[in-house]
Amino acid sequence: MLITFCGYEEDLKIVNMRLIKTDSPRESAECLELGRGVLWRHIRQQEAVAELGMDALAFAEVPTFMDHAMERVAAILDVPYVKVLEFLPAENSFLLRAGRGWQNATVGETRISADKTVQTGYTLASGAVMVEDFGVEQRFTAPELLIKHGVVSGISVPIYSINKPYGVLGAHTDTVRRFTEYDISFLQSIANVIASVIDRKRVEATLQNSEVRLRKLAVHVEAIKEQERARIAREIHDELGQALTGLNMDVHWLAGRLAKDQTGLSDKVRSMGALIDCTIKTVQHISSELRPSVLDDxxxxxxxxxxxxxxxxxxxxxxxxxxxxxxxxxxxxxxxxxxxxxxxxxxxxxxxxxxxxxxxxxxxxxxxxxxxxxxxxxxxxxxxxxxxxxxxxxxxxxxxxxxxxxxxxxxxxxxxxxxxxxxxxxxxxx
Ligand SMILES: Nc1ncnc2c1ncn2[C@@H]1O[C@H](COP(=O)(O)OP(=O)(O)OP(=O)(O)O)[C@@H](O)[C@H]1O
Ligand SMILES: [Mg+2]
Missing domain, CATH: 3.30.565.10 (Histidine kinase-like ATPase, C-terminal domain)
Incomplete structure (x- = not known):
């Protein structure tokens, strides 16, 4: 059977995930069938990435979005086990943040080693990992969670949040399965969507936090301003007001003691008294502007x-x-x-x-x-x-x-x- 590939008609077969020429029409027909399957899976994966990208904006909370993403990944990759692990640097371990299929694990509690000799730690340090059979894997060991569930094959990818790794996303099977590079790219795309949701939520939380702090600061500043105004109003009223009243009384006393023929002096003292009266009014006005006593009285x-x-x-x-x-x-x-x-x-x-x-x-x-x-x-x-x-x-x-x-x-x-x-x-x- 001839397959049209990039404009050429050839008999092709797939060897090690690559298309090569074959003289066998049967192999070529199998290849076409296989190609259709791969293409179909790939299209569904692309659709799922696009859908999850949209959903990322709709979900209000990270955990519910992660649960939703786990469901989609399990369905699209047709795997029984999916998990999101958050890296905890202080403990050098991972915390199970979301998952599907795990009977012996609890989200928010189960911890997994982040050692680089274990598949999870290795993924975070080295990037995407594909395992066909843990039984013969040489690069790392399977974490206990996978062993307990009889996991044989799987893929895992790192989740990178802004400036730092967030954790690992994994999909696993309990029968031997040969995942493809497409599956890895699909999982990495989902990991990126999850990272974007985590980052967005972090930024939102930071913004909300600084808004709350700013609001508290503004309220505090207003309260201090009010207290200060009241204090200054009191000081002006009591200190300055009383001193001026005292001065006024002295001036009146002085005026009463001046001889009738000291007209120049008594005019001066009278105008001093008038100025003091005027200043008392100004002081009262300033202090009532600062803190209107009528509000209290x-x-x-x-x-x-x-x-x-x-x-x-x-x-x-x-x-x-x-x-x-x-x-x-x-x-x-x-x-x-x-x-x-x-x-x-x-x-x-x-x-x-x-x-x-x-x-x-x-x-x-x-x-x-x-x-x-x-x-x-x-x-x-x-x-x-x-x-x-x-x-x-x-x-x-x-x-x-x-x-x-x-x-x-x-x-x-x-x-x-x-x-x-x-x-x-x-x-x-x-
Ligand atoms: N009643 C109003 N009619 C028309 N424009 C107004 C009115 N109230 C406020 N504005 C406009 O809104 C702006 C902001 O007002 P706001 O009270 O925050 O500041 P301000 O009066 O300019 O300065 P201040 O910090 O001293 O109050 C003003 O600069 C003015 O352009
Ligand atoms: Mg104003």
Whole structure:
């Protein structure tokens, strides 16, 4: 039987996995049959690699993906035993991470030697390995797990994760089987897909970890800022305020002791008193900006009204306020967070919005506090919101998260900007 091969028609047979010429039509027919089988297996293997590549993106956890991959490898290679081993350098051993067919082994517990004289260790050190019969194998011994299950033949390949070996993937049979180079490439491709899933999960975990740490840091920084502000406000108010009040009293005392004809001196003392009065007001203003005492003394509602008053006086922008809440429900920490968020939202309106109107709504509903700050200005883009330099917006979100709430910024160029804050109310005053 003539086989068309690369455009030539020849009688071919397979010797040692290579095609060579033959004069026997029977050998040639066998070769064609064999070739069809090999080609068919190879196509199925390629399909399986492609499918697993897609599945790699869908599976959320590494162990479930490995189980799925083990099933596919066992089916495609038609082998009873498949395993993924993770290399544990500190113990110089492998841990069974996933497997199929093993009766005397437990995933997550069974350990296998990583010695280079054993097939597993040899694979990790030297690369893909094919064994036709462990009984006559000279390069290494079979690990105990394979001996216990009467494994005779097998292939194994290393799994390389970023910068370091992860472990070994193996497929085995308990009857003699001659695997092919195609089988090895198939298994190596699967090992690479497994490695990519492991790497992706590691990167995701690292990212998640650094996000959590960054968030904690941001919360910590905000808390320290708040404490520092309160401390400086107290110091300014108590130390500077009292000293100025004392000075003022001295100046009044001095004024009372001046003779009527010392008009030059008494004018000077009076203007000193006026300057001291003015400085006392400035000090009070600075300290209340740093930590509005009204927040502690009269509560969140009054503090919001105060900040809105200051906003209107400073900017001339119209501001409608609608507050329907019970101060006690928010707690001390919550009140500070909500107050600072509204303060930052109003500062942003002053600095960026070019708005003529702002409305603030603070309402309690179903155990939650809903806050809306809406302006009719130029709005902002998604890029503005996601910008790494938008520390003010980020701080607002972090403050909301810190008290178990959420903050969303909505904007369209025609509708201005809407800051929507949602905070759970608490029963005890934290
Ligand atoms: N109400 C708003 N209207 C229009 N643009 C806004 C508004 N609020 C914020 N932005 C835009 O979003 C950007 C980020 O705001 P963010 O508060 O994070 O920073 P900032 O106000 O520029 O500086 P700061 O760190 O002092 O707050 C602003 O630079 C501005 O471009
Ligand atoms: Mg800002």
């Amino acid at each position: 009269l509560g969140l509602g009054a503090a919001i009204l105060r900040v809105v008053d200051q906003f209107i006086n400073r900017t001339g922008i119209r501001c409608d306020v609608d507050i329907a809440m019970d101060d006690a429900g928010v707690g001390h920490k919550g009140a500070t967070a909500v107050f600072r968020i509204i303060q930052e939202a109003l500062t942003n309106v002053t600095r960026h919005a070019q708005a003529s109107n702002v409305s603030i709504q603070v309402k309690e509903d179903s155990g939650r506090l809903h806050v809306l700050v809406k302006d009719n200005g130029i709005g902002l883009t998604e890029t503005d919101i996601g910008n790494a330099n938008a520390i003010g917006l980020m701080g607002m979100k972090e403050r909301a998260l810190e008290i178990g709430g959420s903050l969303v910024i909505e904007s369209g160029t025609e509708n201005g900007t809407l800051v929507r804050l949602d905070v759970p109310l608490i029963s005890d005053k934290a």
